[in-house]
Amino acid sequence: MNVETVVRVEDKLFQNRYLVDAGRPHITVTPHSVPSPRLLSLTRICPAGCYAQTDSGQVEITTDGCVECGTCRVVAEPTGEITWNYPRGGFGVLFKFG
Ligand code: SF4
Numbered sequence: 575m576n577v578e579t580v581v582r583v584e585d586k587l588f589q590n591r592y593l594v595d596a597g598r599p600h601i602t603v604t605p606h607s608v609p610s611p612r613l614l615s616l617t618r619i620c621p622a623g624c625y626a627q628t629d630s631g632q633v634e635i636t637t638d639g640c641v642e643c644g645t646c647r648v649v650a651e652p653t654g655e656i657t658w659n660y661p662r663g664g665f666g667v668l669f670k671f672g
Contacts, residue, residue, distance in 0.1 A: 577625045582640060583651050586589070587621070587622060587639070587641065588667055589670040590639075590667055590668060590670055591668040591670070592638055592639055592640075592662065592666065592667050592668065593665045593668060594632060594638055594665070594667065595599060595646065595661055595662055595665035595666070598662065598665075599635070599637045599658045600640070600658070600660060600661040600662075600665075601624075601634055601635055601637050601640065601646065601647075601656055601657065601658050601659070602635070602639055602656065602657045603625075603632075603635050603655065603656050604655050605656060605657060606632060606633075606655070607632070608631060609627070609630055609631065609632060609633045610653075610655065611654075612653060613633050613650055614633060615649065616625070616633060616635075616646050616649065616650060617633060618636075619645055619646070619649070620645065620646055621641065621643060621645070622639045622640055622643075623639070624636055624637060624638075624639060624640050624646075625646070635656070637661075639667075640666070640667065640668075641667050642646075642660065642661075642666060642667055643658065643661065646658065647664075
């Protein structure tokens with residue numbers, strides 16, 4: 575009998591460590607009053623849950639925990655709704671494999 579162990583993405587991500595570059599987020603959201611559907615989608619598609627909608631409706635990002643997958647970059651950087659750069663050397667995600 576084949577028994578599969580299901581591991582949740584959240585549990586895998588918890589294994590990673592993240593070195594915060596205080597005051598220098600590598601991704602920023604362009605100021606807006608009402609988010610576009612594209613920008614709003616980031617609150618659902620970021621695998622690390624970095625995007626959230628504020629009580630007043632804007633989309634904000636907390637880059638702590640970003641795994642640098644580039645999904646949000648593909649979706650919203652071409653439209654200018656976010657800026658995206660890799661973290662400075664030594665900062666950002668520290669992947670733990672295995
Ligand atoms: S690069 Fe990936 S993990 Fe980082 S904020 Fe964008 S979608 Fe989330």
